Amino acid sequence: GAGVSQSPSNKVTEKGKDVELRCDPISGHTALYWYRQSLGQGLEFLIYFQGNSAPDKSGLPSDRFSAERTGGSVSTLTIQRTQQEDSAVYLCASSLTGVQPQHFGDGTRLSIL
Amino acid sequence: QKEVEQDPGPLSVPEGAIVSLNCTYSNSAFQYFMWYRQYSRKGPELLMYTYSSGNKEDGRFTAQVDKSSKYISLFIRDSQPSDSATYLCAMKRGNNAGKSTFGDGTTLTVKP
Secondary structure: OOOEEEEEEEEOOOOOOEEEEEEEEEOOOEEEEEEEEOOOOOOOEEEEEEEOOOOOOOOOOOEEEEEEEEOOEEEEEEOOOOOOOOOEEEEEEEOOOOOOEEEEEOOEEEEEE | OEEEOOOOHHHEOOOOOOOEEEEEOOOEEEEEEEEEEEEOOOOOOOEEEEEEEEEEEEEEEEEEOOOOOOEEEEEEEOOHHHHOOOEEEEEEEEEOOOOOOOOOOOEEEEEE
């Protein structure tokens, strides 16, 4: 079966533009997560969805960041008015339930010029 | 202080060596423990998943959890050049779990 799919794989944009990152989780996985990984760093948690609800959005760094999940499946992470410090790899993961281990996509590499 | 500490390395070993990777943690609420392998420009790949204390073996990989010491380990036997990657430990709390907290990763190179 297909794994977690993320698009685009790479995104280069100018400072101040808005970007949308997409995640297609593994079919049947109720839990979905977004993480951010900066160069040479560990994974920084952003938000967790259970179904279409987000019981934990404590990792979103500012109100420029938002995410939604529709139909218990696809999720979109939106960054408004991008800044250079937003440059990172944005990783999406899904799991069968909230206690099961996460399976990751290969990420979107975001570069802000 | 970070909740999860992991020695960043880098760690370099000859092919065939036994590799030991370790993490310590401070939050006793962690109940689920994972190890991931991450190749360059790829997402983390789940290697091992354990619940609470004890050992779990899968092929050349053995995961150990010692909750009394707040210490987890991953052992790789008969290491291969293809094992060269960054290894990340991760932990989840109980109570519906949700997010994982990750170590910063250990970079391993296995030399032929």
